Amino acid sequence: MTTARLNRIAAAGTEGGYRRIRFADGCMITVEAQPDATEFTEVALWPGLTAPSTDAWANEDQWELNLTDQAGEGRSLFVDVPVDAVRALIEEHGGEHADQDEDLPATRHHLSPRSATGIYRVHLDGEAIGRIIRHDDYWLATPSRGESRRSFDYDELDEAAAYVVQEADIAAGRATRAAHDLRQALALYGLTAHRGEDVLIGGCVLSWLGVGSGDTSREPDGDKAYLNIYFSDPTDGDEVTVDRPARASDQWVIELNSGTGDSAQGPSFPGLDAAAVAAYVAQWHRDPQAVWNNAETQQLA
Incomplete structure (x- = not known):
């Protein structure tokens, strides 16, 4: 029961x-x-x-x-x-x-009773998909399905469980990561994006996709113009990621880099509109300087 x-x-x-x-x-x-x-x-x-x-x-x-x-x-x-x-x-x-x-709030998942070692199993559609355990003042969530199976700390129990469910949905093909969606859109223009990440103290991972102005099959080297792309939810702090499925409340952010140390902010796009992001990146790849000049003009306006 x-x-x-x-x-x-x-x-x-x-x-x-x-x-x-x-x-x-x-x-x-x-x-x-x-x-x-x-x-x-x-x-x-x-x-x-x-x-x-x-x-x-x-x-x-x-x-x-x-x-x-x-x-x-x-x-x-x-x-x-x-x-x-x-x-x-x-x-x-x-x-x-x-x-x-x-x-x-209603959830798709449910938790098993706490085990003697403090583990709560997360269940979805009758299947155990991961676990959550209290760690100091945080909840450590570990999915049992998915390609990375990384463990992350969350302030709230429901946020921890949502991460486990997200990874199960991706593993089952019910959802895709934003990085996958944008790469698919960029491929239509013959462009390749490379994932980068930075792990902060506490285990928080910042992730983005980088595209160089030359041969995009190679990672941007920073000596030539390149751009970084990520999205965040303006209602949910300063998130920088491409690793979860996009939501309607998300916004794509594009950072243009000159290759000489200068940077400019490109336009933002709705989180569910990877096609618009790809079209902008393709325009930039055709003429990085023209797009750079327009971005600078928009920042000064």
Whole structure:
């Protein structure tokens, strides 16, 4: 029996607040947890629920309910309840109800319960596609499918899981990386782009595609005019990448370099319009100086 909401709440924590879980039979609980929880700091049982007579439910605390005037509502409050004990209670009542609060964004994936070593397996369409583990104050995500299988740190649990799902989609052919899409578009003009990267402290990878003004089958050497291309999501920080699928909110960025140390910013293009980027690069490749002069003029305007 899958307890997807419980697993997600226990992993992500409740951010200092509370989350409600509705059971299949209509009973409800409210829980509070820190990230990567093996115990819920508080579990409130709503009317109609009785706690099992086990050590896991031994720490009842009616004082706080009395303090907040909730005792008369027929609730009972327990502290430091193991997550596994709460899961067992949910399963006794038929599992989780399909209708839950809309306080958590819907996801295609679900997480397995936390293992004894702190691992959360990520599942998609019934298949395990990777794992997430709490590392200091970050989530370390490692896909089990994909060409690179690199591990990355994320601030948020959902971001870590989204990376694992992304790699599974790419491996299954449901999505392609932006680098692939742009290379395909450039190939129509007989041009080749070369991937470059820079790994920052903490493991963050900046990636881009470089195109030289001469023979593009060779990597740009920096002594002649070249350009670097990448995209980022303006709503999501200072990302520099070509390694994930493009989104509608992304913008392609083109940096022109003179080969003598000067640089200029080219126009930006929508993230889903690799064809427009390729057309601009082809125009630049035909006459780098003319495109450079136009870019400088636009920057000074």
